[in-house]
Amino acid sequence: MATIRIPTPLRPYAGGNAEVPVSGNTVGAALNDLTARHPDLRKHLYTDSGELRAFVNVFLGQEDVRHMQGENTALKENDQLRIVPSVAGGAMG
Amino acid sequence: MPMLTQPKLNFLYSEPATLESRVGNTPLIRLSRLAADLAPAVQVFAKAEWFNPSGSVKDRPAANILRAAFENGDLDSSGERRLLDSTSGNMGIAYATFGATRGIGITLAVPANASPERLSILRALGAEIVLTDPLEGSDGAILEARRLAHERPDRYYYANQYSNPANWQAHYLSTGPEIIEQTDGQVTHFVAGLGTSGTLTGTGRRLKEYNPAIQLVAVQPDAPFHGLEGLKHMDTAIKPAIYDETLADVNLSVNTEEAQRMTLRLAREEGLFVGISAGAAAVAALDVARTLDEGVVVAIFPDAGFKYLSERFWSNK
Numbered sequence: 001m002a003t004i005r006i007p008t009p010l011r012p013y014a015g016g017n018a019e020v021p022v023s024g025n026t027v028g029a030a031l032n033d034l035t036a037r038h039p040d041l042r043k044h045l046y047t048d049s050g051e052l053r054a055f056v057n058v059f060l061g062q063e064d065v066r067h068m069q070g071e072n073t074a075l076k077e078n079d080q081l082r083i084v085p086s087v088a089g090g091a092m093g
Numbered sequence: 094m095p096m097l098t099q100p101k102l103n104f105l106y107s108e109p110a111t112l113e114s115r116v117g118n119t120p121l122i123r124l125s126r127l128a129a130d131l132a133p134a135v136q137v138f139a140k141a142e143w144f145n146p147s148g149s150v151k152d153r154p155a156a157n158i159l160r161a162a163f164e165n166g167d168l169d170s171s172g173e174r175r176l177l178d179s180t181s182g183n184m185g186i187a188y189a190t191f192g193a194t195r196g197i198g199i200t201l202a203v204p205a206n207a208s209p210e211r212l213s214i215l216r217a218l219g220a221e222i223v224l225t226d227p228l229e230g231s232d233g234a235i236l237e238a239r240r241l242a243h244e245r246p247d248r249y250y251y252a253n254q255y256s257n258p259a260n261w262q263a264h265y266l267s268t269g270p271e272i273i274e275q276t277d278g279q280v281t282h283f284v285a286g287l288g289t290s291g292t293l294t295g296t297g298r299r300l301k302e303y304n305p306a307i308q309l310v311a312v313q314p315d316a317p318f319h320g321l322e323g324l325k326h327m328d329t330a331i332k333p334a335i336y337d338e339t340l341a342d343v344n345l346s347v348n349t350e351e352a353q354r355m356t357l358r359l360a361r362e363e364g365l366f367v368g369i370s371a372g373a374a375a376v377a378a379l380d381v382a383r384t385l386d387e388g389v390v391v392a393i394f395p396d397a398g399f400k401y402l403s404e405r406f407w408s409n410k
Contacts, residue, residue: 007228009317009329018228044318047350054405055320055349057206084206084227085320086404 002079004034010083013040027058028071030081045083055086112194113160116152117267119144121275121391126362127379134387137378139365140272143397147190148183150268150395154291155187157263158252159195167250172196175221177242177249179203179234181322182211183396184254189218200249202237204230208322210400232331254289256334261295268292268393269299276389278303284310284378284392286324286370290336292393297340311341312377320349320404323370323395345380347373353406356398366398 001021006014024030035042058065059082065073121138128137142150162168175198185201192199199220206227225233242251254260285293297309314321317329356372359365371394378392
């Protein structure tokens with residue numbers, strides 16, 4: 001199973017987890033699985049029209065998936081995705 | 094043509110022509126096309142902080158913090174101790190600028206997701222950068238700076254912009270009096286985004302002393318996870334020690350996309366190519382201004398747009 005690392009400000013909407021195991025063979029499927037498990041995340045990550053918000057970056061390793069195949073980027077077992085805002089907002093409980 | 098002689102050159106300037114002496118006294122620029130729907134007696138002004146030497150409002154606290162540290166003996170011209178702080182960019186650029194002029198090394202804890210433009214500027218100015226976990230945001234950088242300060246008190250003077258009184262005092266001494274003078278004392282509303290809260294606290298205290306009826310409007314992101322660089326969602330972030338929750342008369346929250354749209358409009362309709370936090374301040378200032386029959390609203394526009402060009406929203410229609 002791949003995992004998604006959650007930035008601190010979003011952890012309250014992800015059951016307090018820093019990392020969430022997800023199923024899916026693509027980045028899009030994995031993100032869908034994440035928001036299915038934690039629906040509160042959805043409005044923080046996506047616009048009303050269902051696109052990733054412009055300041056939300058998803059990294060596979062060191063690579064921004066937008067520079068790969070976007071949501072169609074293939075995921076392997078044990079891959080780790082990271083959700084990173086393009087700026088440093090800052091939030092700790 | 095007569096040549097200037099050396100002795101004459103020494104008298105060309107009546108004041109010290111240092112970079113630090115150019116901090117502050119930024120212009121007020123009136124919004125026109127974006128303010129077209131307001132009541133005729135309502136004026137909205139941007140305090141154009143990108144006119145500062147290193148390009149942002151942060152020149153004021155950075156120069157004042159360095160000045161205070163020299164006065165207190167925390168730093169000296171031997172340059173043996175370095176100034177250490179955490180920053181997502183502008184404060185670091187200001188420290189590095191004035192650190193260079195004073196011969197002081199600057200060490201900065203910066204979240205690794207700070208924009209690449211900012212990191213390049215910091216490196217150009219010779220700052221030492223410690224990148225922190227991008228998932229932890231600016232709070233992660235704060236914790237790393239604390240750790241470094243604790244580990245090596247001999248090497249570092251930890252300036253801590255979030256709790257250093259020289260931060261808000263810079264605005265009390267400069268931004269506040271400037272706004273009173275530039276509006277001929279007629280300012281009715283002051284709008285500023287909250288990051289360290291230094292701008293609102295210092296300017297706000299000065300304005301309230303001048304006229305307690307002046308309304309202070311604090312601007313925050315509408316959620317803990319946001320794209321408004323430099324601003325903090327106070328309820329969920331490490332609260333700055335200098336933050337006075339009771340000072341603002343009005344607290345407004347602004348959505349990231351709304352601020353981005355306004356940033357584009359400022360560029361295209363007012364010729365103001367500014368950063369996203371200026372867009373957020375403009376959203377709040379115009380929201381407040383729309384409720385008024387008369388008034389003079391002054392909003393802090395912290396920086397220009399250059400450092401955000403890698404953001405995707407600029408290509409929106």
